[in-house]
Amino acid sequence: MAIDSAFLDELRARTPIASVVGRRVKLARSGRNWKGCCPFHGEKTPSFYVYDDHFHCFGCGVHGDVISFVMQMEGKNFPEAVEELASSAGMEVPKDTRRTQEEVAHVRSLEDVLAATQEIWSRALYKPEGRAGLDYLLGRGLTRETLETFGLGWASEKRGDLVSALALKGITPDMMAEAGLMRVDEQGHPKGELFWGRVTFPIRDRKGRLVSFGGRILGDGQPKYLNGPETPVFSKRRLLFGLDRARAAVRAPRPKGVVAPDLVVVEGYMDVIALHQAGFTGAVAPLGTALTPEQLEALWQVDRAPILCFDGDAAGRRAAVKAAETGLPLLKQDYSLRICLLPDGEDPDSLVRTRGRQAVAEMFAAAQPLSEVLFDLLSTGANNPGPEERAALRRRLTEVAGLIPDKTLASEYRSTLLDRFFTTFRRGGGKWNGPQSRKANAPASVPGAVPVNMDQTRERQRLMLELLLLHPVLVPEVEEALCRLDLPEEFAEVRALLLDLSAEGELPDNAAALYAWLQAQGAEETIRAVVRESYSAMSESDAEDPAHTVASRTQWWHFYGLLYGPQFIQEVNREIARFVEKGGDSAEWQRLQARLEAMERLKRGGVDDTEL
Structure with a gap:
C-alpha cells in the first residue's frame, strides 16, 4: 500500500537531508549547499552535493531525496526507510495514512476538482463578469503577465454559477465540498458556494500542486480575505503562499557572483505578488494565520536565515x-531568523509602488538578526522604568532566551539580551546616570571629596566582582545594582556569567563550588581579568565563613556608594522608609544594614577603598 504523500512531505520537511547524510559522509559547506566524497563510489575529490531536499553525485550520477539515501546506504526498502526517519523525527506513521488505491484515486479526484475550478475562475477574470476584479488588480499595479503567472481569477457574484459550471464536467456539490469549495451544514452536507464575488488566488504546495484557493472581496464586505478550509490535500498550518515559486528562485543555479534572492515572509497574497513582480522572487506569506512551527521548518528547508517582515506599528511589533x-x-546553530520592521502605515506592496524597488531592497538588506532586534521588541514602552519594571523585563529576557533548546545557543542569546539590558538601563536617555567620575557623583556632604580617576573606578569595579566570585550567595541581593555598573568588556563578561547562572537557578552558593563549575565548563579564563590571586586558593580560604560574607556584603555596597554617591544615598533612604512603613524580616534588615553602614561612611567622608 502507498504511504500518504502529505505525510511523506512533512517527513522530508522535518528531516534535514544534510543532517542525515552528514552522519555518514563528511560534508563541507559549498555556498548554500554541502559537498563531500560520494559514499556510493570511491573518489578522492568531492563531487557529491547535498541540496535542501536532495543529493546528487556528479561523478557516478546517483541522485535522490533523504528517503532514497537511507534506502541505498542501508539496504532498506521504502517503508523501512520511512519508519526509521519518522522515528528519528519523533513522528509516527499512522495506519490510516497508508492509503488504498481507492483513497489515492479520491485525492486525485479532489485535485481534478480544483484544477477545473481554476480553469473556470482564471478565464472569468478576463470576461465582462470579471471586469471589476481585473480593474482592481491592474489598479494595484499588477501587470497582465503577473496575473497569468500567479493564475489569479474571479469567482462570479452569482451564487450557483460554479456549481453549474462544474456539473457540466461531472463534478458534484459533495465533491466540491470535499475540495473546500462549498460551505457545509452540521451534517457535512453542502449548503452554498464558499467563494463568490471575489478575486481568487490559487494556493499551491511547495511542489506547485494546486491544493486550495484564497479570495479577496471588493468593497467593504467581510471577511476581506478568505481561505479554503482544511481538506485531505490542504493544511494551512504547513503551507505558505508562494513557497513553490520562492523555493525555485532561491535554489535556482546562477552565475558565479550572483546572489540568490532573500526568502522573505510578508503578510498577504498581494504583498507576495507585488514583490515577485518587482524582482523579489523569494517572497512568501502565511495563509491567514500567525506563523506556525511547521511553516518555519518549511522556510528553513529553503533558507537558513529567512527574513520575517512586519508592520512597524504596535500590532506589527506584537506579531513579531x-x-x-x-x-x-x-532555533538551531545553523538556523536563525532575521527581522524587518516596515515604516508605520506601509506594507511591501505600497512601498514598491510609492518608493520603488531600491528602497525595498535597502530595507530588506537592513534586516537584523533576531538576537539583535529581540531586546527592542520586548522592551517597547520601557521608558524610565522603575525597579519592578526592570526586574520584570530582565526576567522576561531570560525566559525568552530559555525557550531555545540548544543550551549553547540559549546562553549566547541570554548574554546578548542582558548586555543590551545593562547598556540601556545604566546610562543615558533619562533612565540611568552611571558613574562618570567621582567628582560628578560625590555627595555634597562629603568633605574634601576628590575626583576618582578611571584607574580607581576600574579597580573598584574589579574588587566588587571579585567579592561576588568569592561570595556568589550575594549575587541575587545586589543584581539590580550590579546591572547598573558601566563595566569594560572583560568585566561585563564576568557579570553576564554570574547573572546567567543566577537566572537559571544554577548559581553555586559558595566559591569552591563555583570554581568547580568554572573548571568543568572550561570558563576559568573568563574571570582572569577580575581575580588577581589564584581563585582556586581564594575559594578554599575562609570565604565561606558567615562573618566574612557579612563583611563582604558591606564592602560591596561601600564600593558601590563610592561610585554612585548621591544616587546611592537616595536609594538607601527610600529603602529605609519602605522598611519602616511595610516592615520586613531579619534577613532583609541585615541586608539593609550593610547599605546603611556604607552610606554612613560616605556621609562621614570615608573614601578609603579598604577601610571599613
Whole structure:
C-alpha cells in the first residue's frame, strides 16, 4: 500500500537531508549547499552535493531525496526507510495514512476538482463578469503577465454559477465540498458556494500542486480575505503562499557572483505578488494565520536565515514577538531568523509602488538578526522604568532566551539580551546616570571629596566582582545594582556569567563550588581579568565563613556608594522608609544594614577603598 504523500512531505520537511547524510559522509559547506566524497563510489575529490531536499553525485550520477539515501546506504526498502526517519523525527506513521488505491484515486479526484475550478475562475477574470476584479488588480499595479503567472481569477457574484459550471464536467456539490469549495451544514452536507464575488488566488504546495484557493472581496464586505478550509490535500498550518515559486528562485543555479534572492515572509497574497513582480522572487506569506512551527521548518528547508517582515506599528511589533516566541524553541546553530520592521502605515506592496524597488531592497538588506532586534521588541514602552519594571523585563529576557533548546545557543542569546539590558538601563536617555567620575557623583556632604580617576573606578569595579566570585550567595541581593555598573568588556563578561547562572537557578552558593563549575565548563579564563590571586586558593580560604560574607556584603555596597554617591544615598533612604512603613524580616534588615553602614561612611567622608 502507498504511504500518504502529505505525510511523506512533512517527513522530508522535518528531516534535514544534510543532517542525515552528514552522519555518514563528511560534508563541507559549498555556498548554500554541502559537498563531500560520494559514499556510493570511491573518489578522492568531492563531487557529491547535498541540496535542501536532495543529493546528487556528479561523478557516478546517483541522485535522490533523504528517503532514497537511507534506502541505498542501508539496504532498506521504502517503508523501512520511512519508519526509521519518522522515528528519528519523533513522528509516527499512522495506519490510516497508508492509503488504498481507492483513497489515492479520491485525492486525485479532489485535485481534478480544483484544477477545473481554476480553469473556470482564471478565464472569468478576463470576461465582462470579471471586469471589476481585473480593474482592481491592474489598479494595484499588477501587470497582465503577473496575473497569468500567479493564475489569479474571479469567482462570479452569482451564487450557483460554479456549481453549474462544474456539473457540466461531472463534478458534484459533495465533491466540491470535499475540495473546500462549498460551505457545509452540521451534517457535512453542502449548503452554498464558499467563494463568490471575489478575486481568487490559487494556493499551491511547495511542489506547485494546486491544493486550495484564497479570495479577496471588493468593497467593504467581510471577511476581506478568505481561505479554503482544511481538506485531505490542504493544511494551512504547513503551507505558505508562494513557497513553490520562492523555493525555485532561491535554489535556482546562477552565475558565479550572483546572489540568490532573500526568502522573505510578508503578510498577504498581494504583498507576495507585488514583490515577485518587482524582482523579489523569494517572497512568501502565511495563509491567514500567525506563523506556525511547521511553516518555519518549511522556510528553513529553503533558507537558513529567512527574513520575517512586519508592520512597524504596535500590532506589527506584537506579531513579531509572537513569531519570535514560535521560532525560538526551534532555533538551531545553523538556523536563525532575521527581522524587518516596515515604516508605520506601509506594507511591501505600497512601498514598491510609492518608493520603488531600491528602497525595498535597502530595507530588506537592513534586516537584523533576531538576537539583535529581540531586546527592542520586548522592551517597547520601557521608558524610565522603575525597579519592578526592570526586574520584570530582565526576567522576561531570560525566559525568552530559555525557550531555545540548544543550551549553547540559549546562553549566547541570554548574554546578548542582558548586555543590551545593562547598556540601556545604566546610562543615558533619562533612565540611568552611571558613574562618570567621582567628582560628578560625590555627595555634597562629603568633605574634601576628590575626583576618582578611571584607574580607581576600574579597580573598584574589579574588587566588587571579585567579592561576588568569592561570595556568589550575594549575587541575587545586589543584581539590580550590579546591572547598573558601566563595566569594560572583560568585566561585563564576568557579570553576564554570574547573572546567567543566577537566572537559571544554577548559581553555586559558595566559591569552591563555583570554581568547580568554572573548571568543568572550561570558563576559568573568563574571570582572569577580575581575580588577581589564584581563585582556586581564594575559594578554599575562609570565604565561606558567615562573618566574612557579612563583611563582604558591606564592602560591596561601600564600593558601590563610592561610585554612585548621591544616587546611592537616595536609594538607601527610600529603602529605609519602605522598611519602616511595610516592615520586613531579619534577613532583609541585615541586608539593609550593610547599605546603611556604607552610606554612613560616605556621609562621614570615608573614601578609603579598604577601610571599613
